[in-house]
Amino acid sequence: MEPLHPRIRIVWVVRAVLVAAALAVAVAAAQRWLVDSLPSAAAVGVGLLLALVGVAHALLLFTNWGFELQDDALYLERGVVTFVETSVPFVRVQHVDTQFGPIERALGLSSVVVYTAGSRNADVRIPGLTPDRARSLQNTLRELAVESEAEDAV
Amino acid sequence: MNRLHPLSGAATALHRGVAGGSIPFFLVSMLDGVFDAVEVGWVFFLAPVGFVVGVAYGAAYYYRFGYELAADTFDIRSGVLSRRSREIPLRRIQNVDISQGIVQRLLGVAVVRIETAGGGETEAELAFVADDEATRLQREIRRLTAEQHAEAPDARSPETDASSAADRADSTGADPDPRPTLLFDLEGRELLLLSLSSVSLSGATLLPLVFVVAGDAVVDLLVSLAEPLGGPADLDDASAPQYGLFAVVSILYGALAAYLLGAAYTFATYYDFRLGSTGDDLVYERGLLQRYSGSIPVDKIQTFSIAENPIQRAIEYAGLRIETAGHGPDGSAGSQSAVPLARRRRVEGFLERATGLETPSFTRPPTLARRRYVARYSLLAAAVVAAAFGVSRVWTIPYWYASALAFAGAPIAAHLRWRNLGYAVADDHLLVRAGFWRRRTHAIPYYRVQTVSTRRSIFQRRLGLGSVVVDTASSRTFARGTPTIHDLEVTDARAIHEETRARLEAARRSRGAEGRELSVTFS
Numbered sequence: 001m002e003p004l005h006p007r008i009r010i011v012w013v014v015r016a017v018l019v020a021a022a023l024a025v026a027v028a029a030a031q032r033w034l035v036d037s038l039p040s041a042a043a044v045g046v047g048l049l050l051a052l053v054g055v056a057h058a059l060l061l062f063t064n065w066g067f068e069l070q071d072d073a074l075y076l077e078r079g080v081v082t083f084v085e086t087s088v089p090f091v092r093v094q095h096v097d098t099q100f101g102p103i104e105r106a107l108g109l110s111s112v113v114v115y116t117a118g119s120r121n122a123d124v125r126i127p128g129l130t131p132d133r134a135r136s137l138q139n140t141l142r143e144l145a146v147e148s149e150a151e152d153a154v
Numbered sequence: 155m156n157r158l159h160p161l162s163g164a165a166t167a168l169h170r171g172v173a174g175g176s177i178p179f180f181l182v183s184m185l186d187g188v189f190d191a192v193e194v195g196w197v198f199f200l201a202p203v204g205f206v207v208g209v210a211y212g213a214a215y216y217y218r219f220g221y222e223l224a225a226d227t228f229d230i231r232s233g234v235l236s237r238r239s240r241e242i243p244l245r246r247i248q249n250v251d252i253s254q255g256i257v258q259r260l261l262g263v264a265v266v267r268i269e270t271a272g273g274g275e276t277e278a279e280l281a282f283v284a285d286d287e288a289t290r291l292q293r294e295i296r297r298l299t300a301e302q303h304a305e306a307p308d309a310r311s312p313e314t315d316a317s318s319a320a321d322r323a324d325s326t327g328a329d330p331d332p333r334p335t336l337l338f339d340l341e342g343r344e345l346l347l348l349s350l351s352s353v354s355l356s357g358a359t360l361l362p363l364v365f366v367v368a369g370d371a372v373v374d375l376l377v378s379l380a381e382p383l384g385g386p387a388d389l390d391d392a393s394a395p396q397y398g399l400f401a402v403v404s405i406l407y408g409a410l411a412a413y414l415l416g417a418a419y420t421f422a423t424y425y426d427f428r429l430g431s432t433g434d435d436l437v438y439e440r441g442l443l444q445r446y447s448g449s450i451p452v453d454k455i456q457t458f459s460i461a462e463n464p465i466q467r468a469i470e471y472a473g474l475r476i477e478t479a480g481h482g483p484d485g486s487a488g489s490q491s492a493v494p495l496a497r498r499r500r501v502e503g504f505l506e507r508a509t510g511l512e513t514p515s516f517t518r519p520p521t522l523a524r525r526r527y528v529a530r531y532s533l534l535a536a537a538v539v540a541a542a543f544g545v546s547r548v549w550t551i552p553y554w555y556a557s558a559l560a561f562a563g564a565p566i567a568a569h570l571r572w573r574n575l576g577y578a579v580a581d582d583h584l585l586v587r588a589g590f591w592r593r594r595t596h597a598i599p600y601y602r603v604q605t606v607s608t609r610r611s612i613f614q615r616r617l618g619l620g621s622v623v624v625d626t627a628s629s630r631t632f633a634r635g636t637p638t639i640h641d642l643e644v645t646d647a648r649a650i651h652e653e654t655r656a657r658l659e660a661a662r663r664s665r666g667a668e669g670r671e672l673s674v675t676f677s
Contacts, residue, residue: 086607118604118625
């Protein structure tokens with residue numbers, strides 16, 4: 001099972017802290033204009049609690065994430081609250097993208113997105129790969145998908 | 155390049171003309187309030203100009219719209235200012251549907267829709283063509299696709315090979331369109347049972363309309379209906395209990411009206427339903443006022459599903475639906491009724507002939523799963539009681555604590571949910587069954603599986619359970635949720651996950667080998 005690059009933790013932690021901060025600001029605003037009776041520490045408390053939960057979630061998510069190229073399928077494991085194991089048979093791969101957002105790019109990371117013709121989880125995203133690994137994974141998946149030639153997917 | 159029916163030219167021109175005429179109308183009346191320079195009087199000049207421009211555009215659209223059925227593609231060129239030219243490969247076509255409203259039937263025209271996989275909308279829509287041209291197109295597409303299949307047999311599914319070895323001879327032989335072999339004909343009794351037993355909400359959407367059109371008359375009628383039962387004689391002057399009784403009686407009559415409208419809607423939809431097969435396609439037609447007819451290539455079928463509600467289960471009837479990756483008629487994404495309603499045994503027999511699938515015995519999830527549902531529905535009951543308590547703080551409700559009876563319902567609901575769950579791992583299909591109000595049994599061929607997932611929530615992990623989610627390309631599942639085997643022992647869930655994968659791989663290999671072998675013979 002191949003883990004993600006450890007730097008992805010920074011992306012997730014930063015994201016969690018930003019969300020917590022935004023909600024803390026919302027609580028502070030509500031306290032200022034709507035509910036006077038709320039203690040002034042509420043915003044700080046909510047912010048800290050959410051940040052703590054978010055950071056814990058991010059760290060656990062990293063330890064739980066893993067993917068593997070098996071004989072006939074791409075296999076992924078992920079999730080904290082709901083743990084999901086997914087197999088994407090190579091024959092079902094429609095196309096493969098590499099993508100990266102601004103934070104990911106700043107940290108030198110990128111994602112591989114695998115598309116199938118399925119209706120749900122039709123795109124499977126593997127985040128937190130180095131650009132080289134992402135490119136090699138994309139190439140491997142493409143070759144494997146061509147090799148197993150879907151003569152008529154839908 | 156063929157043109158659409160001349161009537162559609164007139165219809166488009168009129169439609170665009172009205173649109174073109176009304177735009178200046180709105181624009182001028184809006185701008186009139188903002189700018190002094192704009193005067194209302196301009197409308198009398200601008201609206202006719204807009205109408206003429208609209209008519210001209212509509213006419214141009216009609217003359218610039220062309221379609222053609224080539225040997226292996228269906229081509230459409232359209233657009234007045236920006237041209238669009240589409241070529242749809244025939245082997246990518248999922249289904250071809252024809253629909254005809256009442257007016258269209260009187261005028262002898264029809265709408266043809268050609269569906270491909272992917273995207274949320276119809277790939278090509280021809281509105282309108284003459285009705286014999288519509289049937290010609292449907293038949294020709296079928297014939298040309300069958301010819302292509304005969305040339306490239308590797309693109310066929312094993313089941314069609316089995317079922318249509320005989321058909322292939324005549325689909326490629328001298329007779330281009332053999333009369334469809336009738337597979338199923340909805341009898342009057344079945345149609346009535348279907349209308350009465352399926353609770354369709356489609357009719358209920360008409361109720362608000364009735365209120366808008368004849369609100370006062372409806373209220374008067376409801377008052378006179380409730381009065382003999384102790385309702386108020388006059389709405390302006392009544393006591394609280396009278397109002398309460400009036401409300402209850404009105405809701406009951408409303409529900410009855412919605413039910414009857416729904417039944418009428420179902421009746422009109424499935425009136426004179428017939429399913430047949432010709433060559434490698436299934437063809438169906440149905441409808442009382444609006445006629446639908448469609449053809450579905452057998453090798454585009456993703457899954458079959460049997461649907462039944464409690465009433466239908468009690469009288470041992472069921473319906474069978476076909477799911478494709480296309481977009482279906484009247485918004486029912488990619489799902490067509492193959493057998494609207496028939497005796498359960500007959501439906502199972504039909505499914506068996508279509509897929510070679512003998513009705514297997516279903517395995518239920520462990521009773522541990524039922525415990526989860528008791529907890530889940532108890533939480534729901536607690537929410538009901540909490541809501542009743544909250545409301546009782548604001549308004550006085552007598553006996554609000556009676557809502558605690560909801561807790562008694564939790565174990566019953568849990569048991570019913572558990573009882574209707576099931577799965578079976580058959581030779582070529584995975585069968586997944588779930589639902590009490592509308593129980594669906596999906597038969598998923600392994601070679602149609604797109605991805606397989608095992609999901610375990612924190613609650614499931616505590617009990618050592620897991621769910622298997624099997625995704626296919628059938629677009630029906632967008633709205634209905636992907637077929638899921640709920641709450642198995644984790645080891646069983648993983649075993650099914652692996653099994654499904656292995657069988658998909660095996661099916662792929664055998665189909666691939668077969669295809670290569672045959673293509674060698676053919677080339």
